[in-house]
Amino acid sequence: MEHKLLMRRVLEHILAQGPLIKVDGILGKPGSRVELRCRLYCDPQFPDIAHRWSQLAFPGDPSRDPDVELIDIPHYLGNPVNPETGRMLMVLRFPNHDFTIVTCSSYQGEVKKGFLSHWILHVYKRGGTGEHAALREFTVKRKDGSEKRVILCIWGLTGSGKIDSWALRLG
Numbered sequence: 001m002e003h004k005l006l007m008r009r010v011l012e013h014i015l016a017q018g019p020l021i022k023v024d025g026i027l028g029k030p031g032s033r034v035e036l037r038c039r040l041y042c043d044p045q046f047p048d049i050a051h052r053w054s055q056l057a058f059p060g061d062p063s064r065d066p067d068v069e070l071i072d073i074p075h076y077l078g079n080p081v082n083p084e085t086g087r088m089l090m091v092l093r094f095p096n097h098d099f100t101i102v103t104c105s106s107y108q109g110e111v112k113k114g115f116l117s118h119w120i121l122h123v124y125k126r127g128g129t130g131e132h133a134a135l136r137e138f139t140v141k142r143k144d145g146s147e148k149r150v151i152l153c154i155w156g157l158t159g160s161g162k163i164d165s166w167a168l169r170l171g
Contacts, residue, residue, distance in 0.1 A: 007092070010101055013076050017043075021050040024066065025057025027119040033126050036119045039066035040111060043073045052108045057115075068098040068118040074106040095121050 014020060020041040028034035037060055042050040049072055060066070082089055090104040093114065100114040123129065138150050 007101065010071065010073055010076060010103065013073060014041075014071070020044060020071070021047060022062065023050045023054050024060030024062045024064075025054060025115075026060050027057055027115055028123070030058050034119075034123050034128060036115075036122045037061075037064060037067045038115045038118070039069045040115075041069065041071045042111075043075065046072070046074050046106055049074070049106065049108050049111060053111050053115075056112060066098075067122065068100075068115065070100040070102065070111060070114045072102045072111055074102075074104065076103040093117055 021044050023040045023042065025038050025040070027036045027038055038057060039060070040050060040053050042053075081087065088104065090102070091110060091114065092101045094100065095118065098118060100118070102110045102114055138152065139147050140150050141147055
């Protein structure tokens with residue numbers, strides 16, 4: 001019941017403040033069986049979240065219906081409390097309805113994790129296993145001056161910095 005109250009409060013908040021930023025993106029290889037069309041609706045006071053999401057996903061076609069939608073309202077703090085933990089509900093995922101609500105956090109990773117959770121289920125339903133990793137390709141200079149292409153692959157927990165790891169200086 002608490003989730004219905006939160007959904008109603010977020011909807012009222014959205015309707016009172018005006019239009020949201022809409023960004024369409026694709027997770028998985030576009031045109032493949034694992035393509036997932038994602039649509040983010042983001043509070044216009046946080047355009048950086050929408051922009052960063054657009055940089056992580058393949059460009060989506062806004063004229064096509066999304067497979068999953070996520071609403072991100074970072075400054076909304078009127079959430080109900082989880083009766084079991086006493087903590088505020090902040091992220092609600094509805095995997096069977098392809099919908100997520102994120103509140104109380106301007107951390108872009110909540111948007112990434114929200115869509116990633118839906119994508120992993122999407123891949124699983126198609127007989128696959130969705131993996132969460134970072135993969136980067138570099139050209140490194142050897143001591144003799146020649147160059148070599150190197151691929152770095154990192155698996156890790158969400159939020160552990162895999163995406164940013166490519167910026168590490170490779171000695």
